Amino acid sequence: MTAPETPPSRSAVSAVLRPLGYTGRVRITDGPLADRIADAAETYLGMSPDDVVHGFRLQAGLPAPGNPMTGWSSRTSQPTFGQWVSGLARLGVTAGVAEASQRAVDLVDAFAATVGDDGDARMGLYGYEKLVCGLADTALYAGHEDALALLGRTAEWASRTFERARPAASPNDFAGGRIGPASHARTMEWYTFAENLYRGWLAGADDAVREFASEWHYDAYWDRFLTPPPPGQPWDVPTWLHAYSHVNTFASAAAAYEVTGEVRYLDILRNAHTYLTTTQTYATGGYGPSELTLPEDGSLGRSIEWRTDTAEIVCGSWAAFKLSSALLKHTGEARYADWVEQLVYSGIGAVTPVRPGGRTPYYQDLRLGIATKLPHWDDWPCCSGTYLQAVSHLPDLVYFGDDDGGLAVALYVPSTVSWESAGSTVTLTQRTAFPVEDTSTITVGGSGRFRLRLRVPPWSEGFRVSVNGVAVDGVATPGDWFVLERDWADGDVVTVTLGAGLRVLPVDRWHPNRVAFAHGPVVLAQNADWTMPMSLPTPWEMVDLDAAFERGEGLRYAPVGVGTARLPLGELRPLADVPERVPYRVYADLDDPRIV
Ligand SMILES: [Zn+2]
Structure with missing residues (x-):
């Protein structure tokens, strides 16, 4: 069998990593993402x-x-x-x-x-x-x-x-x-x-x-991202702008890069990604309270004191997927899957699906005190369009091919992929119950020498790889690829231990004790139905989290503190598992818990 012929391309640049979802050779086979699709x-x-x-x-x-x-x-x-x-x-x-x-x-x-x-x-x-x-x-x-x-x-x-x-x-x-x-x-x-x-x-x-x-280029905005600020200085970019469309506009800069090959557009994309992920996003990867971009002055942390429209999460996820996909494709750097992963588990992956008749998720609510999931008040809003686009794009975020016949694994989800390597077809089958379990098992179908790259997530502690039960030496730097290059035999089994654990995530540096809890990429929500908000001694960095929580079934974490008889400390579980209308809290002021 020969490799399928690639149609002549009008692109001025060749991809460093080729996403494989639109070749039709990736399938998400099981689990919450397959159900969502x-x-x-x-x-x-x-x-x-x-x-x-x-x-x-x-x-x-x-x-x-x-x-x-x-x-x-x-x-x-x-x-x-x-x-x-x-x-x-x-x-x-x-x-x-x-x-x-x-x-x-x-x-x-x-x-x-x-x-x-x-x-x-x-x-x-x-x-x-x-x-x-x-x-x-x-x-x-x-x-x-x-x-x-x-x-x-x-x-x-x-x-x-x-x-x-x-x-x-x-x-x-x-x-x-x-x-x-x-x-x-x-x-x-x-x-x-x-x-x-x-x-x-x-x-x-x-x-x-x-x-x-x-x-229709937006040079007046894009050019402000040509160079990042000196370390410690804020970005010199305008703010209080419509958030989703001011992320979505970078998909236009990405398209301009594909068509013209001008490197300045790639610089803009890289810097915009850094700006957005370091100054605009919450723990879930969502951004844009009241649909606005914010100055770097603690506005992000303050935004959750009042409003329920914390992040336009569906359109927002789609725009972030496109920016991240372009950067993965054109730079090949693993870290550009990090924002994608946040949103897959805690952004679009945590919303109630669009329902027949047009009831549609829109805003993610991260308010302090009490928050809820509600659909948009009108049927078929913008997010009913981007919902289908983002969900149908999920398989394209999992596997990437390189020029040498190798494969890169960006997300750990139950799935299959096939691709051509040195003239023969190779398949991988990934089986995993991550994030509930901490391992993923990847079985090779076919044989030959190729490079398999495994993304080491930024939250990983103790990322380990074995092949056929034998531990493999390698460099596991969070935010980078773990590289396995060898002669593969049909039936080889790669086992990846991801190293996910409980994490504390301050909303911004102006609010060090205003935090969300996460297990790996999974943002946890505390049950807020007649419960006390989370509190911990501060600085919380000195608290032994293993002693502060008891892990229950799945990704449930019960605070060991007792609260009061009338208002116990509520249990934490993945935000994705919270049904509509049930009150929850994602953020809490550890040193100043508020009930309402
Ligand atoms: Zn929308």
């Missing part, structure tokens, strides 16, 4: 295609069978239509759901019939940007060439009609829309537009689409 397939394939395009058909004066949708989609499904199409096309290949690929094609064709002869998609920039994504992905992942023709036609219309004001976002205009009676919705979040136009061109669309993309 299966549930998303069922929910989104359960939507009536006639309902989804109902509003578009009415707008175009066509017969419109089916029913109007609700919430954000009550007029048309414009706010998320393109993302649903994108997610279905992705699911088709990353999870092998053939019906999803076909649904993406059918929706594109039904929509195409509503587009005017002049290419009028009848959308503002916000909806059209997402449509472009859906068209690019239907071409890329479902092989539907007509989608590229539709992209060319509508992009020509957009190029003729879209406003070009492109104001940089500011605290008074935090999403860059020109606030005016008629114009706001047409330019909002314009700085996210280049990404999918570039991706459309990379997928084969006309050169005019590339040209149009280049008009």
Whole structure:
């Protein structure tokens, strides 16, 4: 068997690590992520295609069978239509759901019939940007060439009609829309537009689409990330901006890097990643209280005193996945999977799934005192689009191929992968109950010499590897790869001990005793149903955590302190396991516990 032929690429750069999810050769086979993928397939394939395009058909004066949708989609499904199409096309290949690929094609064709002869998609920039994504992905992942023709036609219309004001976002205009009676919705979040136009061109669309993309660069913001500040100094970047879209805009910088090969974009991506993960994120990987970026002055820690809308967790996870995926691909550095892992376990991986009818998770609540999981108050919000995209992207985050026929394992989840190494097909089967258990077992199918790289997570203490029961010497630096290069035989078994344990995570350096607890990457939530908040002697660094908690079943941790008879100290369990409406606490002031 020969390696499958790679189509000619328009990319100006070659990847250091190639993510394998979109080759269709990765499957997540078991566990909570597999359940989430299966549930998303069922929910989104359960939507009536006639309902989804109902509003578009009415707008175009066509017969419109089916029913109007609700919430954000009550007029048309414009706010998320393109993302649903994108997610279905992705699911088709990353999870092998053939019906999803076909649904993406059918929706594109039904929509195409509503587009005017002049290419009028009848959308503002916000909806059209997402449509472009859906068209690019239907071409890329479902092989539907007509989608590229539709992209060319509508992009020509957009190029003729879209406003070009492109104001940089500011605290008074935090999403860059020109606030005016008629114009706001047409330019909002314009700085996210280049990404999918570039991706459309990379997928084969006309050169005019590339040209149009280049008009939407956000240099005024991106360039502020060209150089990091001197050690100890704050970042010189504007703040109080719309958080999700100011992370999502870096996906446009990543696309600009792929298309132009200009290294400055890679520098911007690296520095933006450092900025975001060191100044903007909570323990869960979420960011953006009230959807805002924050100055480095303790605002992050203070934000959990008041608001319930701590992080737009679904859109936020998707934007972080894209930035991290680009950096993994173009730098090959293991540490760019760290933020992904946080969100997989405690961000999007901890939300109640989108339900049939459009009930959708949106904000993660990390308030002090008491917090709850609630769906968004409107059906089918933005996060109903990014939910399917992020969930369908999960298999692409697990395995990466390198140029020498080797493989890198970024996440420890039950899964399989196959790839070509020195002309022969090799498979790996990963079995694990991590994070409840601390090991993962990887079985090799096939043989040959290749390099297997295993990510050492940043939280790991005592990462160990054995092959066929024999311990392997190697360097296990948290945030880097552990490298195994050898002649592999069919049936070889690699056992990885991950070294996860209980951790204490202060929200920021201005609030050293305002902390969350985590087991490895899994953020724990304390039961807040008639309980006292956690407290510990401070400085907590001097406390023996093994003595302060009793580990129970799974990842449950019971504080050894007693609280009061009426208000005992509540037990901790993974945030992902907390049902909707049940009160919990992720953060606590250890030296000043508050009850309400
Ligand atoms: Zn959202």
